[in-house]
Amino acid sequence: MTEEEGHPRRGLDPEFTITHAVYCGRCGYCLYSLPYRGICPECGQEYNANAVEMKGIFKQDDVELPVGDGLGFCVFAMFAILLISVSIEPFESGKFFIGLIMGAMGLVFAVRTYARLQEFIRFQHIAKRIRKQERD
Numbered sequence: 001m002t003e004e005e006g007h008p009r010r011g012l013d014p015e016f017t018i019t020h021a022v023y024c025g026r027c028g029y030c031l032y033s034l035p036y037r038g039i040c041p042e043c044g045q046e047y048n049a050n051a052v053e054m055k056g057i058f059k060q061d062d063v064e065l066p067v068g069d070g071l072g073f074c075v076f077a078m079f080a081i082l083l084i085s086v087s088i089e090p091f092e093s094g095k096f097f098i099g100l101i102m103g104a105m106g107l108v109f110a111v112r113t114y115a116r117l118q119e120f121i122r123f124q125h126i127a128k129r130i131r132k133q134e135r136d
């Protein structure tokens with residue numbers, strides 16, 4: 001063993017293995033005892049558990065409920081429905097057009113809310129799995 005090997009720079013060398021509980025950012029698999037850099041054995045995601053350059057590692061504060069987007073969707077959808085409904089009888093193209101724009105904005109927010117909600121649900125599954133692993 002050389003002098004250098006006797007003083008390993010733990011965590012920087014992918015040869016060394018993870019000595020604490022960190023979890024895959026995609027599926028929540030416990031990466032304990034695996035190399036610091038590698039591929040999750042369960043889902044195949046590439047990860048890097050080095051503290052200085054973490055990637056693909058689950059972080060507790062990663063995802064929040066998309067409250068702002070959900071609210072944006074509600075407000076735009078409400079105005080769209082209101083404007084379009086009052087513009088029909090008698091027909092007022094100005095209000096109708098603005099109503100359509102509001103509707104389009106509402107749709108954008110709906111899509112964003114949906115995507116973030118999916119992400120949030122996935123996050124909850126991983127967090128639950130991690131809590132279970134920590135108990136065992």
Ligand SMILES: [Zn+2]
Pocket residue numbers: 024025026027028029040041042043044045
């Ligand atoms: Zn994984």
